[in-house]
Amino acid sequence: MPINTDPKLIAGNSNKPLANAIARRMSMHRGQAVKPVDTRVERFNDGEIFVEVFENVRGEDMFIIQSTSNPANDNLMELLIMTDALRRSSAARITAVIPYFGYARQDRRTKARTPISAKLVANLIAEAGVERVLTMDLHAAQIQGFFDLPVDNLYASPIFALDILHHFKDMEDVMVVSPDVGGVARARELAQRIKAPLSIVDKRREKAGEVAEMTVIGDVKGKRCIIVDDICDTAGTLCKAAEVLMAAGATEVHSYITHGVLSGPAVERITNSVMKSLVITDSIEPTKEVKACKNIRIVPTAPMFAQAILNISGGMSVSSLFDNETLEPIYESLYPSN
Template sequence: MKLMSGNSNRSLAQGIAAHLDLPLTRADVRRFADNEVFVTIDENVRGEDVFVIQSTSFPANDNLMELLISIDALARASARRITAVMPYFGYARQDRKTGGRTPISAKLVANLITRAGADRVLTMDLHAGQIQGFFDIPTDNLLALPVLAQDVRQHYPKPSDLMIVSPDVGGVVRVRTLADRLGSEIAIVDKRRPRAGESEVMNIVGDVEGRRCILFDDIVDSGGTLVNAAQALIDRGASEVSAYISHGVLSGPAVERVTNSVLNELVITDSIEQPQAVKDCPKIRTVGVAALIGEAIRRISNEESVSKLFD
């Protein structure tokens, strides 16, 4: 087995390598003067089971091209099996037509990865589970839930006193899974989205009066929805509000919004490499998923069950 990393999240790749006690494969992933991506693999990978670790986060297109070209280089170097390890799968929110003459970009990206030469995909907390069906190759979708649930237990001694809140109706199943694991109750924020990137809270389903609330979701991007939901919970009488989110995209004014919000803290995983502004924000905390992804890689390489990680 060999591990290879692109440039999108080197620190996570190094954490996975440390967990597996394997060095990262020597490779040069760089740019030509015109910004074309060029990949050179500096050691023999013929007949190897290779895992390419690359989140397709910002800059999404550059990181996606790094992944595709790395896969092509490995295929042409006669790697036995190539697994695209994508802790964060960019374009996942474009999983359906939202209007006339619009694309389904998640399917396009799945096709590109398959045609580039990947034999299987390993990702985490897809925005929509059915995206697994967009791939014509085996796809494992890991859940960050066990890692986040353990962090909740460490920081909230009585999880049964918590109210786990979905920031929209679509996330109810995800929230119910966490609440059942913790023995907590759930609430739902009913909102409408007048346009992309904007949301308006309409109602809170559930009694949050005097409760410690945890918003739980898969992605925080600009932070508008999260901050509005937190404010609505406080307005309905919640004693405090925190948020646990799998992928911290945190684009644009997100850090400023979180800093100035009523949120006690925002907890994210390290599926995306964060800029210094996020690392310096006192309200944002990161938990690691290197051990989770590393164990999944080990199980795939040894032909063992991955789903047992979540039993």
């Protein structure tokens, strides 16, 4: 079946503001109005999810925008059922745009008789009929290999680099910090982009969610430290890392986290933390508490996702969005050049 060249968006309930922002950004690029396809996504009294698409999608290049964030299971089922509805409506191609890929932290067996849930979710998505996945900052790079279909993994570090260079005018005393050994590659990439040194906070866990000991590797005395990570859940580890850095002589601590899960006491901890600021993306729709928190700032991902969708639909490179020369014009209104 031939594919109509113009991409069409369809949005689940997980992050409607992001879906609408992506549509507005695509409207700017194309010079004509782009709106998500008119769809009804609702629940029966027993919690079953029902989807109805009110527009013709036969032969269309469809992009489902749906993060599998809290409530993760409901949002995942929405994605699967929307995919099935589009497949049965003869859509030519279905791409799942998953800004935050839930279950990504279960990417390996940590103990005997435990699942690899990220692989299971990948199988479900592929079996439902998705032909391509577009996501951002997967918790583990190997998750791309869990899919037997193309996966485009965007990175928040180019956006963070633009934001840091815009807000931190003097970069002489800035140091990038990885909150654990596993995140060194992510922190190193950002450090190279802003030409800053790198430090590591080595942490030892006694059990999930609790950190027994932290040690700073590197000299952070007199430095403005920027902690970089992909996920902030309850913020316990992040706030403790900030305290350890301040105790080691750092003058300020800021954090740049891609996915602000921010569950439980996270907002309260961040509010009372020694951290001067926490910057997150809108890959997960922020709650009212997150929006009201004075030391949390949100940077948009819609410009990058909109351009990635247009590139995929047009058969162009997505990796070009990792280059500053390509990304800066997309974010020019937010970070104007001096």
